[in-house]
Amino acid sequence: MRRALSLAALAAAAAFPLVAQPLGWEFYVGFASRIMIYALAASSLNLILGYGGMLSFGHAAFVGAGAYVVGILMAEGVASAWVSWPLAIVVAGLLAAAVGAISLRTRGVYFIMITLAFAQMLYYIAVGMKAYGGEEGLNLATRSGVGLGLNLKDDATFYYVVLAILVAGLYGLHRLANARFGRVVEAIRENETRMEAIGFPTYRYKLVCFALGGAVAGLAGALLANQNSYVNPNLLYWTQSGSLMIMVILGGVGALYGGLLGAVALLVLEEVFSAYTIHWQLGVGTILLAIVLFAPQGLAGLFARRPDA
Amino acid sequence: MPEPILRVDGVSKRFGGVVAVDTVTLGVRAGEIHALIGPNGAGKTTLVHLLSGATAPDAGRVFFGGADVTARAFHERVALGLARSYQVTSLFRRFSALDNVALAVQARSGSSLAFWRPVAAERALFDEARALLGEVGLAGRESVPAGHLAHGEQRSLEVGVALATRPRLLLLDEPMAGMGPDESERMIALIDAVKSRVTVLLIEHDMDAVFRLADRISVLVNGRVIATGQPDEIRANAEVKRAYLGEEAA
Amino acid sequence: MSGILILEQTLNGLQFGLMLFLLAAGLTLVFGIMDMINLAHGSLYMVGAFLAATFAELTGSFWLAVGLSLVGTAIIGMAVELTVLRRLYARDHLSQVLATFALILIANELVRIVWGPQVPLNPPAGLEGPIELLPGLSYSSYRLVIIAVGLAVACLLYFVVTRTKTGMLVRAGASNREMATAMGVNIKVLFTLVFGFGAALCAIAGAMLGPILAVQVGMGESILILAFVVIVIGGIGSIRGALVGAILVGVVDTIGRAFIPALLREFLPPQFASALGPALASILIYVLMAAILFWKPQGLFPARG
Numbered sequence: 001m002r003r004a005l006s007l008a009a010l011a012a013a014a015a016f017p018l019v020a021q022p023l024g025w026e027f028y029v030g031f032a033s034r035i036m037i038y039a040l041a042a043s044s045l046n047l048i049l050g051y052g053g054m055l056s057f058g059h060a061a062f063v064g065a066g067a068y069v070v071g072i073l074m075a076e077g078v079a080s081a082w083v084s085w086p087l088a089i090v091v092a093g094l095l096a097a098a099v100g101a102i103s104l105r106t107r108g109v110y111f112i113m114i115t116l117a118f119a120q121m122l123y124y125i126a127v128g129m130k131a132y133g134g135e136e137g138l139n140l141a142t143r144s145g146v147g148l149g150l151n152l153k154d155d156a157t158f159y160y161v162v163l164a165i166l167v168a169g170l171y172g173l174h175r176l177a178n179a180r181f182g183r184v185v186e187a188i189r190e191n192e193t194r195m196e197a198i199g200f201p202t203y204r205y206k207l208v209c210f211a212l213g214g215a216v217a218g219l220a221g222a223l224l225a226n227q228n229s230y231v232n233p234n235l236l237y238w239t240q241s242g243s244l245m246i247m248v249i250l251g252g253v254g255a256l257y258g259g260l261l262g263a264v265a266l267l268v269l270e271e272v273f274s275a276y277t278i279h280w281q282l283g284v285g286t287i288l289l290a291i292v293l294f295a296p297q298g299l300a301g302l303f304a305r306r307p308d309a
Numbered sequence: 310m311p312e313p314i315l316r317v318d319g320v321s322k323r324f325g326g327v328v329a330v331d332t333v334t335l336g337v338r339a340g341e342i343h344a345l346i347g348p349n350g351a352g353k354t355t356l357v358h359l360l361s362g363a364t365a366p367d368a369g370r371v372f373f374g375g376a377d378v379t380a381r382a383f384h385e386r387v388a389l390g391l392a393r394s395y396q397v398t399s400l401f402r403r404f405s406a407l408d409n410v411a412l413a414v415q416a417r418s419g420s421s422l423a424f425w426r427p428v429a430a431e432r433a434l435f436d437e438a439r440a441l442l443g444e445v446g447l448a449g450r451e452s453v454p455a456g457h458l459a460h461g462e463q464r465s466l467e468v469g470v471a472l473a474t475r476p477r478l479l480l481l482d483e484p485m486a487g488m489g490p491d492e493s494e495r496m497i498a499l500i501d502a503v504k505s506r507v508t509v510l511l512i513e514h515d516m517d518a519v520f521r522l523a524d525r526i527s528v529l530v531n532g533r534v535i536a537t538g539q540p541d542e543i544r545a546n547a548e549v550k551r552a553y554l555g556e557e558a559a
Numbered sequence: 560m561s562g563i564l565i566l567e568q569t570l571n572g573l574q575f576g577l578m579l580f581l582l583a584a585g586l587t588l589v590f591g592i593m594d595m596i597n598l599a600h601g602s603l604y605m606v607g608a609f610l611a612a613t614f615a616e617l618t619g620s621f622w623l624a625v626g627l628s629l630v631g632t633a634i635i636g637m638a639v640e641l642t643v644l645r646r647l648y649a650r651d652h653l654s655q656v657l658a659t660f661a662l663i664l665i666a667n668e669l670v671r672i673v674w675g676p677q678v679p680l681n682p683p684a685g686l687e688g689p690i691e692l693l694p695g696l697s698y699s700s701y702r703l704v705i706i707a708v709g710l711a712v713a714c715l716l717y718f719v720v721t722r723t724k725t726g727m728l729v730r731a732g733a734s735n736r737e738m739a740t741a742m743g744v745n746i747k748v749l750f751t752l753v754f755g756f757g758a759a760l761c762a763i764a765g766a767m768l769g770p771i772l773a774v775q776v777g778m779g780e781s782i783l784i785l786a787f788v789v790i791v792i793g794g795i796g797s798i799r800g801a802l803v804g805a806i807l808v809g810v811v812d813t814i815g816r817a818f819i820p821a822l823l824r825e826f827l828p829p830q831f832a833s834a835l836g837p838a839l840a841s842i843l844i845y846v847l848m849a850a851i852l853f854w855k856p857q858g859l860f861p862a863r864g
Contacts, residue, residue, distance in 0.1 A: 055652060102849065106856055109596070109652075113791040114852060117845040120784060128838025180421040180428050187412050190401045197361070197399075198474055199387035199416040208422065238784060242598070242660050249657045279672055285664030292658040293646055 013163055017156040029155045030227070035267050036159075036166045037223045042247035043173060043259030044216035049245065050254035051177060052209040053189025055112045058099065058119025059244050062092040062214040064236035066221025068126060071138045071231035081144035081152070081222075088222035089215045095122070096214020100207045116238055126233035137232025144226055152226060162223055166260075169216060174256055176212075185209050186254070246288065312375050314339045314508050315360070315391075315478055320369030322355055329355040331532035332369070337478065342500065342509040344519045347529035348552070353512050354396070356529065357482055360510075361393050362386045374477060387416075392476035394467040396483040396512075402456030406447055406466055409455050411438040413473030438473065444502070445469035446495055461492030468499060478508045485515045497521060520544070528552070563696050568817040569810060574702045576809020577709025581764040582782060583789040583801040584716060585757020588729065591796020593648050593750060598659035599639075600761065600786065601779025602666035607632040607762025608769040608778065609670055612680040621683030625766045629759045636758025640751050663780070671776050680769035705767050712763065713802055720798055729753055785812075788848050794858030803859060808844050815843040 017029050045059045066088035073084040099118045106114055132138045143152035152158045176182045188195045188202050195202050225231045234240065243266070251262025269287060273280030313336030322330040330352045337343045347353055358364045360371060362383040370379045378386050401409050414437050415421060415428070428434070442451055445465040450458060455466060464484055471479055481500070485493050497518050500509060513519050519526065520540050527537040530552045536543060543549055586600050610631045614624035643662065647655050681687075682701040689697040720726035728749060765774075772778065789808050793800025820836030827835065851859065 049653075055656075057656075106852060109590070109795065110791060110852060110856065110858075112596075112652075113787055114849060116784070117788065117848050121842040121845045124838050124841035127841070128834050128836075130834045175427070176424045178427040178429065179425055180415060180423040182424075183408075183412065183415070183428055184421045187401050187404065190403060191399060194395075194399045194401065194470075195412075196384045197387060197393060197395075198413045198470065199384050200421070201384050205421070239780060242656070245653070246657055246660060249653050253653060279668045281664040282668035282672070285661040285668065288661035289643065289658055289665065292650075292654050292661065293643070 010167065014160075017159050021156075026155065029159050031267075031271065033155070033159045033162045034224075034227055035263055036162045037220055037227055038244075038247065038267060039260040039263040040162075040166050040169050040223070041217055041220035041259075042244050042251065042263045043169060044213045044220060045244050046248045046251075046254070046259040047173060047176075047216070048210055048213035049248055050252075050258055051182065051189065052185045052206060052213075054104075054206060054210060056103075056115045056210070056213075057112045057238065057241050057245065058115035058117075058122075059213070059217055060238070060240035061099075061119035061122040061236045062096050062217035063221040063224065063240075063244075064126065064231075064233070065095050065122065066092045066218030067225040067231045067235055068129075068132070068138075068221075069218070070144065070222045070225040071140055072132055074140045074142075074144075074225075075132060075138060079142060079145045081146045084144055085219065085222045088218045090218075092218020092221065093211050093215030096217070097207065097211040100210035100214070104203055104206050104210065116241070119236060119238060119241055123233055123236040123238075126236055133232070135233060137230055137234075140225060140229045140231070143229065144222075158226065162227075165219065165223065169219075170256065170260065177256065181205070181208070189254075250288070250291065311339070312372075313337050314374055315510065316372040317356075317360070318370045318372065320356075320359055320366045320371060322359060322364065322366050328532050330359065330366070333529070333532070333534050334369075335527050335534055335537060337508060337510050338525075339477075339508050340504075341524040342504055342511060342522050344511045344513060344523035344526045345529060346513065346516075346519055346526060351529040352532040353529055354482075355532075357393070357480065357512060360480060361391065387474060387476075390475075390477035391480065392471040392474045392478070393480035394464075394471045394482055394484055396486055398460075398463045398467055400455040400463060400466060400470065403454055405452045406442060406455055406458060406462075407435065407438055407451035409466055410441050410469050410473045411435055413470045414438050414441075417474055441469050441473050442466075445472070445499055461488050461495070464488060464492070464496065465499065468496075468503075472503060472507070476507055478510060479503070481509060481511045481513075483512055483514065485513060485518055493518060563693075564817075565814075566693075566696060567698060568814050570698060570706070571702065571817075572810030572813035573806060574705045574709070574809070575813055576806040577706060577713065578764040578768050579782070579785055579789055579809050580709065580802050580805035581712060581760040582786040583793065583805050584798055585754075585760050586786050587790040587793065587795055587797060587801045588753050588757060590790060592729070592753065595644070595648055596652050596655045596659065597644070598656060598783065599662035599666060599779075600757070601781075601783030602663055603632055603636050603758045603761040603779075604765040604782060605670060605776070605779040606635060606666065607758075607765030608680065608774040609674050609678060609765075610762065611766030611769055612678040612774050613674070615680060621681075625763060628766050629762045632762035632765075633755040633759040636761075637751050637755040640754040644754070645747070645751075666779075667776050677773060677775040680766075680774045682770040701770065708763070708767060712760065716798060725749075725752075785844070788844055790858075792848050792851050792858055794861040797858070797860040800858055800860035807847070811847055812840075812844050816840040819843070 016032060020026055020029050041063050045056070048054050048056050048059070069088040069091050070084045073087070078084060099115065103111055103114045103118065127135050143158065146152055146161065150157050150161070152161065184195070184200060184205050188200070188205060192202050221235070224235070247262030247266050248258055249262070250265050251260065252258035269284050270280060273283040277283070315337040317333055317335050320330060320333050321328065333356060345353060345356070355364070359366050362378070362381055366379065370377055372378065373386060373389055373391055376389065378389065401412065404412070411434055414434050418434060439451065442448060445468055447462060447465055447469065450462060455463065458466060464486070468481065468484055484500070485496050488496065493515060500511065500522055503509070511519070511522065523540055525538060526540055526543045528535050528543060528549050535552060536546050536549050538546070582600065582604055586597065589595055589597050589600070607628050611624045611628035614627040615621055618624060639662070643658065647658055686701040686704055688700060690700045690703070692698050720730060785808060789804040790801055792807065793804030819840040820832065823832040823836045823839070
């Protein structure tokens, strides 16, 4: 059943740009790309937060890092996606590994705070990079070059590239969740002490999970830089991390499609409300609040009540 | 006399002004069931923490299989062959009973930094887990989430998970806690059955079980071991009777 | 780098730190007693500032406005606690993050609807000018008043928390909630009152800082981060920790921003100094927090054992 739904959704997504043109919905192709990019970013956070149980409040920094890699390279004349996108992944992954190595030595709220602190540090570094726009941000001359006869400046082409990457990402998450690593990480979330008692070096697994999530976030950042043709330190500000968290929570913590559903829900909600009023944040905020209070199971049904211990 | 599999040598631990464990020396011989008894507050829990590596002692050393593990972390001791079950049930509540045991089997059978191949494809892993579940009497309950099992079943699963790591020494922390007479009987039979494969250090309050199962008993009172010996010796020991069994008789 | 300049910046740091303390005190109690992450705490600060601006305009008196804002914000805070926050205590941290984040959005928008994006707030009459503290050191009289108010509130808090029965109950709750409940404390009522009190403190900070920083929508977010850093450094649940942490953060941040760029210019070529200076100054308090956590993972004065 879920299989059929997923395939249907994929088919619809694939068909979308084709039907958008005749229906005059070209604008929404770009919007859909944006949703999918955030779905990727939220899914990478879902791996850390949902599956891994690590409340990282600084995830936007890794997205931003990936975006800045693309932006900086573009400013320096390197426009090839084959160089900048993998580099975005590597840089974000290494940053996440460094942040995780220190943060994972703490627990509970201290972990949340320290991930937040590191993200803020990266934010201020981005603001300080006057050569690359500082607070104003940096415009990208063009979208990354992919070669292969594809021009990413065409919204439809970019859409398909993003769709392909998102599908690959979600499939990877699916495999990972069912593989040994995924099990271990979920079990650590469930009962870390017992995992140590069985003989798993839990710190190591959490760190790998954290770094992986950061790396994929970097890829989302690279795509985001392309989508907006612009990078700016606000990408790394803590409220962005908050938004990503909201998406994961809305969509379903630890559910495969949690990041996707959450991104769709939040961004569509914002778009719908903005069409009616400039005070759209009020509408979005109220709905979010209502969901937390009255629909504690979230969209994919995987909230957890606080355990008794 | 061969080196005991677990040797505790003059171990002490204090918390602030309270001495929880006071120069405790004891040895657990390979293949035996060694019971540790003592009134509440005697320091048994602290001693368990010291043995598993959750806390470090202020003085003394802990030797496992001849190696000095005093400074070693919990998971390192597990890798050396120490396993424990918990007094307050500590399982993976949302995982099925089978998955609980399978995780423990997974821990000792190869690296889990595997990101692609589904675990479900690993027949051997699940066969072993299934067999273990059968041994602890949970054969028909493998797909039940651990959190939904009856209390006695959870305690049995606790032991099953600990056994799955194929330990040399199994530290059972009040396995019979909260069990009714039938469940206790099953647990006693289980512990007796595993004796051939693994050495057992049993911490228990249930005197009936202790005297039926134990090869040797150590008595802990106010943080000190006041007697170690075979069940008959302990039963006859005046000091033990006064300090501990005396309370029961009274 | 004159001594006067250092003294002046230290005073600025003390002033900012004391106001941060007002926010942090309420936040640490909420976190410490109810184990609740409240991202909307900064919104109370914002509401306090806006209310003060309105009351100042209506009454013509700054101090009366502060008092009225204090009461108004406390009432609003307690109302929110009773209707929304109370339902979150039993929930996991993630739900609390989501709900209080939603509250930030709602609060920002409501304030924007009622007041607009920004309102002016002037310092009280008679305090606009500087006074001479030492020969050569002229310092804003208003900032001195802020320091005085901050110290007064800190003393009052110290008195209430350590000498009164309510204070004792609050401290008991902060270190061991179950114990406090078992002792017969009506934790629900106590908590609403504590929250209201915390909201009042936010209002004082918002009103007093209003003339210096701008009173604008979203002013809560940037200071909230600092408040969280403060309570993590100070130790969650500890008022004393909040005070020490806040002054530490206030002074380090202010002095850092004042002197690091200049310091770097002495040693590095200008293009590096101008890029690195402000960035380094901004991240200094986060480095401080990381360092303190490394050495004392539960903060300086953890309330919980």
